[in-house]
Amino acid sequence: MNANHHIALTDQAIDVAAVLHAAESAEAGAVNAFIGTVRNRSEGRRVVRLHYEAYPPMALHQLARVAEMAQAQWPMLRRVAVTHRHGTLEIGDVAVVVAVSTPHRADSFAACQFIIDTLKEVVPIWKKEEYEDGTVWVSAHP
Amino acid sequence: MNLTVSLFGIAREIVGQSSLSLTVPPGQSAAGLLAELRATYPPLADLRSLAVAVNNEYAAEDLMLHERDDIALIPPVSGG
Numbered sequence: 001m002n003a004n005h006h007i008a009l010t011d012q013a014i015d016v017a018a019v020l021h022a023a024e025s026a027e028a029g030a031v032n033a034f035i036g037t038v039r040n041r042s043e044g045r046r047v048v049r050l051h052y053e054a055y056p057p058m059a060l061h062q063l064a065r066v067a068e069m070a071q072a073q074w075p076m077l078r079r080v081a082v083t084h085r086h087g088t089l090e091i092g093d094v095a096v097v098v099a100v101s102t103p104h105r106a107d108s109f110a111a112c113q114f115i116i117d118t119l120k121e122v123v124p125i126w127k128k129e130e131y132e133d134g135t136v137w138v139s140a141h142p
Numbered sequence: 143m144n145l146t147v148s149l150f151g152i153a154r155e156i157v158g159q160s161s162l163s164l165t166v167p168p169g170q171s172a173a174g175l176l177a178e179l180r181a182t183y184p185p186l187a188d189l190r191s192l193a194v195a196v197n198n199e200y201a202a203e204d205l206m207l208h209e210r211d212d213i214a215l216i217p218p219v220s221g222g
Contacts, residue, residue, distance in 0.1 A: 125221030126151030
């Protein structure tokens with residue numbers, strides 16, 4: 001467990017400022033953040049709300065592992081903060097915040113993108129979209 | 143030996159419960175477990191991917207399972 005990594009899952013509204021604050025470092029001139037929010041359309045259908053289901057122990061473990069992978073690839077990373085929401089989310093709610101800090105900005109953009117992209121591939125969290133006429137587990141089928 | 147398998151998302155809906163208790167031969171592999179579950183619940187075979195996780199790590203196909211392992215079925219993830 002790396003003391004410079006702050007990883008969390010929550011079923012409450014994400015405090016974005018707190019995640020950004022957790023990523024700050026006196027040694028870093030750049031803080032870069034990605035904020036994922038719930039949008040109202042998906043592949044042409046109107047989304048009413050979303051349901052995120054997580055496998056918490058594995059999700060936290062895999063999130064920490066993604067942060068370690070980023071740290072290995074960008075050794076200049078000072079802090080990594082990731083918070084992912086689960087439960088029921090309404091349109092506009094924040095689903096995930098990834099924030100990183102580095103001495104210079106180019107590395108912070110790259111590391112932040114790597115973390116959100118890799119999170120979406122390996123972290124056991126599932127999104128179910130609710131429409132006016134039904135629900136679908138996202139990306140479940142080819 | 144007896145295994146408990148935790149289920150999530152669409153896999154949980156297909157099976158109709160959040161965990162399964164199974165009796166499997168000693169030395170059952172992750173791939174063997176998947177094959178057995180796909181045979182019992184054919185809609186699992188229609189998923190884009192289905193992984194076995196053991197003790198919070200994705201399991202290699204030939205990983206041998208043990209009674210005390212935390213085993214979970216991982217349908218395609220879609221966080222973020």
